[in-house]
Amino acid sequence: MEQFCTTLLTMSLTATVAALAVMALRLPLKKGPRYLTCLLWLAVFFRMVCPVTFEAPVSLIPQAITEGTLVQQVILPDPTPPTQTAAPIQTEPTPPAESAPAPTLPADSIQPEPAVSWSLVLFILWSLGCGGMILWAAVSYRRLTRRTAEAIHQDLNIYLSDAVETPFVCGLKHPRIYLPVTLDQADIPHVLRHERAHIDRLDHIAKPLAWLTLCLHWFNPVLWLAYRLLCRDMEAACDQAATKDASRADTASYAAALLHVSWRPSPPAAVPLAFGEENPKHRIEALLRYKRPAFWVVLLTGLACVGLLLLLAADPESDTVYLEWNPISQSEILQDGESIPLPQEQTEELVRLLKWTDRGSYTPCEPPVLPDGTVTLFHPDASISYHVILEGPESPRLVKDQGGTFRSAPLSMEVNNDASCVREWSAWWDQTYALVGYQEADTLFALQNGDLQTILEALPIQDYAGPYTFQLYEDWKGYALVLDLETQPANDTQRQLIDWHLTYWGEVFLALSNGHVREVSWFYPDGWGSLTTGLPELYDQEGFRTLYAQRQLWWTDAICLNSTYYSTWSQVHYRPAFQVAEVLYQASDLGGYHDLDDLAPARSSVVFHPDFLAHAYGTNGSSAHYPLVYQPSEDFTVPSPEDPAADLLAGRGIQAAYRTAAPNLDAKDPMAHLTPSGYGIYVAQDGVYLANWETWEGQKDRLMYLLRLTERPYSHDLYHVVEHVKEIKETYF
């Protein structure tokens, strides 16, 4: 709707400029053959009906008008529907965690007030006007045909009627000339010559067509004037054609005929092409004064007119950049140092591209020569920078600059003007990290020195450990917080996971209590428990932010989605979306897997994205990324019966499965030859399952562990982070 109004107004505006140009050019041209001026009106017609045109180095229409920027400023944009931005990439079926956002998801609250849709109002007004005009034309045409139904056929296509006042031409396919009975015999041949000229020049089709296009632009007074002038030009051209090669006497009697036929002013109409429609005085004057110029003058003028026509019909060559077929005007391209939020789709795409490159397929290289068109992404801690070189030899490529060591890898993105979006992306990530991570840290930090119970309730302890009760003991050393957990962990692994969580949150609590509480301890129903005394520091806001972020990261939130899109640990991340609900299976009899430390997921973070699975090992930042191969539920086969996962997964209503597969980086198309690797992700009705198979002592694909994940409340995946960021920006900035 908005697009339609914008396009229509742009066309109208362009046509207006063209019409004004033609009106100006007409004045000198009126001395010459009038069919040339008629030719010029063709440009206006073209502009009225055709929204697109070719580009030329020179054009008479200013760029601001053809690009519609003028119009954009006038038309108020429609409010965007709220659902537009929240949809993540949906590969069906969505894992239940993604499709059922947590109740407190901020995205739900970002619905704008439904405002009046201006473009709808404009459209309705326009169609009323346009329809009214067309209706009027249809009605008058009908009345005309009624009147002329009883006209008497004289000869060829000439009809005599007593119901018409002036001679005219009517009819599209077989045009008829209607003559009033009151017409003087002497005038008839002149009239016929004139009307036949109309027919020869196809005016009987052109004029209704012009009228129709005028209907589309009924709101534009300049175009109404243009129509009137076009009619005049048509009449004058026919006058000239009718008196071509005629003697002075003949021309004089033609002029007399013009006078005899009564001229009644009537509103501009599509039909008929009446002989006496235009003011005869002007026509007669013009006719009598007209001296046919020399052939070569006509030729040159004609060529000039054709040239003008093209100039008016062409759009100026624009230097707009196109990003995926959407034009970006100059003003939208970033300047150095600027940053604006990046649209979601571009984020995903870029992330995917950069992650793909950052697989370790870097090769050492010399310091790169950075040509124009290089985008540099700085690591927040300034130890690593990435240069995205889009132009130059061997481009596009990514160069990692780590403290003077340079490594280069080819980038698999198409070279277009994505430089700006790469810059935006990096800024966006910084903002995201700052806004989301810091936002939470600051929210908690605000509680420092406050009521201890408030602090405790602000921490999501029950999400990790289940319901609990707490007590605050005071002794000579200070306060101690004791948590009595009500849920007994199912097994040791789970217990240890919970212990890890509570250690972290305990430390957060201690930091917020600002030294008043010296230890946090917790006990399970079976009597066992653990404690933490935190770090002996007093935290300011910066320090607390760091504590909050770091711990979140190389934390054995295990199968939480701490994602690191850079390969080190302290940077951009988005918030966990999943946590372990239960450990269904652990191959504990294989040695080396008894301790939580050795359990691979416990020491690492796992990123689950519909397109890839990523592992970040330990705290030294190495990582591996595996593309996920999606198996739709129709193709999905339950693991074979020998597979212990089969039993565990049976009956859970698996909707989709992903198996990771490692790409062959040496091949031209790394994705073409995938080696299945050990991870499987099953999306079921009650949660997401992560399985890991390893080849153990020659046995293929032995299930090492199977975990059921569940969505953590207040957690978001990347797409919800975008919404969250927007909301924060709206609220706080």
Next chain:
Amino acid sequence: MKPNLSLTLADHRLLELVWQAEPVPSAQLCKLAEASLGWKRTTTYTVIKRLCDKGCLKNEAAVVTSLVERSTVQQADGQEVLQRSFGGSLPSFMAAFLKAGTVSDQDAAEIEKMLEEYRNQR
């Protein structure tokens, strides 16, 4: 009923056809009208109906006959021209032709003869 003799051009022409061809089946009249006047069937029927309403035609059992004589119509037409353009004055009407010099000797002789017969009858 007294026929309404204020006739349009179309009325005149159709009456002409009827006078020439009557009594004529309406279908054939349509064909004739199409040939000489270029009318559609619906147009012809419209005019027939109108003339019937004016009392100039009769259309019974799809056969059309006229109810007025040609001379009657001519008389009415003449009266109308006289009234409209010459204030009802026949001499002025004549004067117009005489002044234009468009009366041939043959016409003049015929007119004189007609005037004499008219005087003798009175």
